[in-house]
Amino acid sequence: MADIRKIDDNWVEEQTARGTWKYRDLSGERLGVRIEVIMPGETSSEHHFHTAEEEHVIALEGCATLVLGADCLELNAGDHVWFKAGEAIAHHIENTSGQPFRFLVFGERNSNDIVFYPDREIAMVKALGREKFTIQPGSSGGAE
Numbered sequence: 096m097a098d099i100r101k102i103d104d105n106w107v108e109e110q111t112a113r114g115t116w117k118y119r120d121l122s123g124e125r126l127g128v129r130i131e132v133i134m135p136g137e138t139s140s141e142h143h144f145h146t147a148e149e150e151h152v153i154a155l156e157g158c159a160t161l162v163l164g165a166d167c168l169e170l171n172a173g174d175h176v177w178f179k180a181g182e183a184i185a186h187h188i189e190n191t192s193g194q195p196f197r198f199l200v201f202g203e204r205n206s207n208d209i210v211f212y213p214d215r216e217i218a219m220v221k222a223l224g225r226e227k228f229t230i231q232p233g234s235s236g237g238a239e
Contacts, residue, residue: 117139128201135195139188144178146209150202151177154190157196160189170198180205185213 131140142162143232154174161168161176164184170176180203190196197199210219218228 096204120129125204126201127204128199130155130199132199133190133196133198135190135193137190139200142185142187142214143210143212144183144185145180146201146207146211147180147205148203148208148225149177149180150200151175153199155197155199157190157194158192159196159198160191162187169197180208183211185211 131139152170152175154170154172156172158169158171161170162184170188178184186198188198190192206221208221210221212218220228
C-alpha cells in the first residue's frame with residue numbers, strides 16, 4: 096500500500112549537546128528516510144557511526160561542513176556522501192554558513208545495528224530497544 100505524506104507536515108525539533116535540528120521522518124519499514132534542516136550555527140546528530148547500517152546524505156539546499164573523523168569537508172547543494180556500515184569513522188554535519196542547510200539522510204533499518212557516539216563514550220543497541228550503554232575501556236559498561 097502506498098503512503099503519501101506532505102513533507103511540510105509533522106516536523107520534529109530535537110535538542111542535542113551540539114544544538115537543535117529539525118527533521119521530518121519519511122521512513123518505510125526497511126528504509127529510513129529523513130528530510131532535515133540545520134539552521135546557521137547548529138549541527139545535525141551527534142558525532143556517530145553505525146556497525147550495521149549504511150547511511151547516505153544528499154544536500155538539497157545551502158552549504159555546510161561535514162565533520163568526518165577529524166576532517167572537515169564542505170557540503171553544497173547537489174552533493175552526495177555515504178557512510179559505509181562498520182567503518183569506525185564518526186560523522187556529523189555543522190551549518191557554518193549564514194543560511195539554513197536542507198538535506199536528505201537515508202539508510203537501512205537494521206535491528207542489529209549498534210550506533211557508537213565516541214565523543215560521549217556511549218553505544219546505542221537497537222536490538223535492546225535502543226538502550227544506551229556507557230563504554231569505558233577495561234570495564235563491562237553499564238546502561239545509561
